[in-house]
Amino acid sequence: MKLTTRRTTLATLAAIGLLAGAPAWAQTAYPNQPIKLVIPYPAGGATDTLGRLIAQKIQENWNNPVVVENRAGAGGTIGNNFVAKAAPDGHTVLLAITALIQQPPLMQLPYDPVKDFQPITRVAISPSLLAVQPSDPAKDLKGFIAQVKATPGKYNFGSYGAGTSSHIQGELLNTQAGLDMVHVPYQGAAPLVAAMLGGQLPAAFIDSATARPHLKSFKVLAVTGPSRMPALPDVPTFAEQGLHSYEPLGWFGLLMPAGVPKPVLDKFAAEAARVLKLPDVRERIEGLGLFVGGETPEEFAKVMRSDAEIYARIIKEARITLK
Structure with missing residues (x-):
């Protein structure tokens, strides 16, 4: 009896010791406070629209507040930095865009986009397209390149800002095709499209979500990504037309601060995957001209690393700056 009692006492003390050393997430259910x-x-904007859609669905299913907080400024770096420095308990989540991994070669950042975040999944994916005026005589990308070469100093291309995907894609075309198009940055996608519709630009790189309502107003010569866009089945990709490094697609991705316990990350990732499979959510995302995401954290991390390497190489080779 004494031996049995002693063993029971030791087992109880060991259990208490284990619980005392266990992390907080193991002692309380997640989430246990509002998620930001x-x-x-x-x-x-599109990022805000997607974020509120996802937040609403998670809040309804978990019966736990999910508060959307807009922390704009400095090309997204203010909000990114806030999340990078947040407590790694799973209650602060970031909805970032591709700029997160494009910025390191262009500016000094107070965080590391790879080391300071844990990827969860891409919410939506966006190809870009090269649009020219309907009156442009070029029938394809090869014809457009020939025109630009034949008239040095005559062509420019518009983007929705210095250092953005559209800027990088335009300079990549200059580099690979030996062109001299001048970059004309606009303050966002809306004014860029307005300039194209007004005939003020001969060409522009535009994301699919922004371009979708205006596809009949442009002549589209090529699309980024590994495959053609369903909305433009007759328009070949850049790769099909002999150009490389246009494989990366724009994305809207969910991330948490580094250090969030794996069970917490996995639980949120599973919920995000569930939400992205809902018919009404998929319809809303596709209605914005985007593809639905939904990869695992490991798959998204691989995409981020690959995209970051490609963009860093392009930015260096094309000598892209924010000036």
């Missing part, structure tokens, strides 16, 4: 979903851009 940080949007590093102003309200009203």
Whole structure:
């Protein structure tokens, strides 16, 4: 009896010791407080729209507040940095865009986009396209390149800002095709499209979500990514037309600060995957001209690393700066 009692006492003490050393997430259910979903851009844009859609669905299913907080400024770096420095308990989440991994070669950042975040999944994916005026005589990308070469100093291309995907894609075309198109940056996608519709630009690189309502107003010569866009089945990719490094697609991705316990990350990732499979969510995302995401954290991490390497190489070779 004494031996049995002693063993029981030791087992109890060991259990208490293990619980005392266990992390907080193992002692309390997650989530146990409101979740903050940080949007590093102003309200009203595509990132904000997607964030509020995801937040609403998670809040309804978990019966736990999911508060969307817009922390705009400095090209998204203010909101990104807030999440990078947040407590790694799973209650602060970032909805970032591709700029997160494009910025390191262009500016000094107070965080490391790879080391300071844990990827969860891509919410939506966006190809880009090279659009020219309907009156442009070029029938394809090869014809457009020939025109630009034949008239040095005559062509420019528009983007929705210095250092953005559209800027990088335009300079990549200059580098690979030996062109001299001048970059004309706009303050966002909306004014860029307005300039194209007004005939003020001969060409522009535009994301699919922004271009979708205006596809009949442009002549589209090529699309980025590994495959053609369903909305433009007759338009070949850049790769099909002999150019490389246009494989990366734009994305809107969910991330948490580094150090979040794996069970917490996995639980949120599973919920995000569930939400992205809902018919009404998929319809809303596709209605914006985007593809639905939904990869695992490991798959998204691989995409981030690959994209970061490609963009860093392009930025260096094309000598792209924010000036």
